[in-house]
Amino acid sequence: MSQKLTGASVAEHNSKDSCWVIVHGKAYDVTEFLPEHPGGQKIILKYAGKDATEEFDPIHPPDTLDKFLDASKHLGEVDMSTVEQEEKVFDPEEADRQERIKRMPPLAACYNLMDFEAVARQIMKKTAWAYYSSGADDEITMRENHAAFHKIWFRPRILVDVENIDMSTTMLGTPCSIPFYVTATALGKLGNPEGEVVLTRAAHRHNVVQMIPTLASCSFDEIVDAKQGDQVQWLQLYVNKDREITRKIVEHAEKRGCKGLFITVDAPQLGRREKDMRSKFSDAGSDVQSGDGSVDRSQGAARAISSFIDPALSWKDIPWFKSITRMPIILKGVQCVEDVLRAVEAGVDGVVLSNHGGRQLETARSGIEVLAEVMPALRERGWDKRIEVFVDGGVRRATDILKALCLGAKGVGIGRPFLYAMSAYGLDGVDRAMQLLKDEMEMNMRLIGATRIEDLNPSLLDTRALLGGHSGVIPSDTLGLRAYDPLEAPRFNEK
């Protein structure tokens, strides 16, 4: 059995010229890798000669080093008892955050999805909150996503026997108990040390589909291994410039039982999420953008972890995707009628009308507004049964889900609320969030006079305000007002 390395021997390699780091009790020589690190050199050099596990975990799936660092650079086990522990410097902000965690409300005090946002804003680490809550630029589209639902009013029907409510439906042929799914959101371990597998477990409890993100903190296989029984998962794909890597990912996902391939088409380059960027710069030393300058310093960590995404992806790639998989192919991030019609002609199986949660093109329209434009165009051509249309962005209530389904969506994706519930309360938080939506759904179906999903149709809505064009008024979303800058938000039970 080879001799374990000591902390002192690793600590000697603490520079650009010779850089060793420890991750999960093993040492790695990352000297040659430094210039290639998507997150820049500085974040690695901060841990040169030291234990980098705590910084490594939220951002990288556990199999990252096995996959991307040549075996010759794997130096072996370290006797961790000989590793000098970093002296913990008192961090007043962290102390304040721990105090707020002690005072956070019990889970039962969360009555709707926005309550989870309010709690998460208070108790999450700043970098995690910044990454999850960030929208692009001035966050106008992010706020419009939520505000747009408030422009749609119901035209409920009365004296309908609504004793028995059935909110089940199918999405891509999969039976599901309620027409929403957990959409792909990256870096789950920023909010919870277990990461995306927490969402997997909650999705199983409620028979809800989970979309597995390319940029998950957990490895793809960890997330698939966490599913139970015939639980359904889809894969969200950022297409790699190296199509062989993409092919392997798609084939592996199909082999592991994924039932849908959602190709993200609204992010040829990740948007400018300034809250995320600021928090990266404000964290002493963890500024992933400085160092060798090969990573664009001005775009925050999101850009850094996504340098592999291929901006050359185009319609000409669709036949290739159809040739490498039998999974249904859905384009995620479609934002106008013309592209939906082109998607039908290209023979894909569905689209997600989405602007990436307002994290991409600022002043892109909300998914629900695009949906209201798309469905009549599809019906006019008799194409509304040729593809399944999903929508995401700003869904916070079951009434939002009902409005999307009345307009013709097959289902809706929900992102941030489940991240916030997971970050604040773990599995029980996500479980409660899903149950709250189910309870709201049952009540509101009764109140609009619908007993089954098939009953939901455009006549139950008044969309004049939605289609009346943009009044130029930038939505100020009172419910989420405090969500956009934790520094201004009142703290829990402030004395």
Ligand SMILES: Cc1cc2c(cc1C)[n+](S(=O)(=O)[O-])c1c(=O)[nH]c(=O)nc-1n2C[C@H](O)[C@H](O)[C@H](O)COP(=O)(O)O
């Ligand atoms: C909140 C969030 C969303 C992300 C997301 C990460 C976070 C933290 N990430 S991102 O890092 O690249 O931006 C992804 C992603 O990996 N891939 C993707 O297709 N959509 C990504 N999205 C968009 C997501 O799939 C939905 O379109 C969006 O979250 C829906 O809006 P709500 O959050 O308001 O529900």
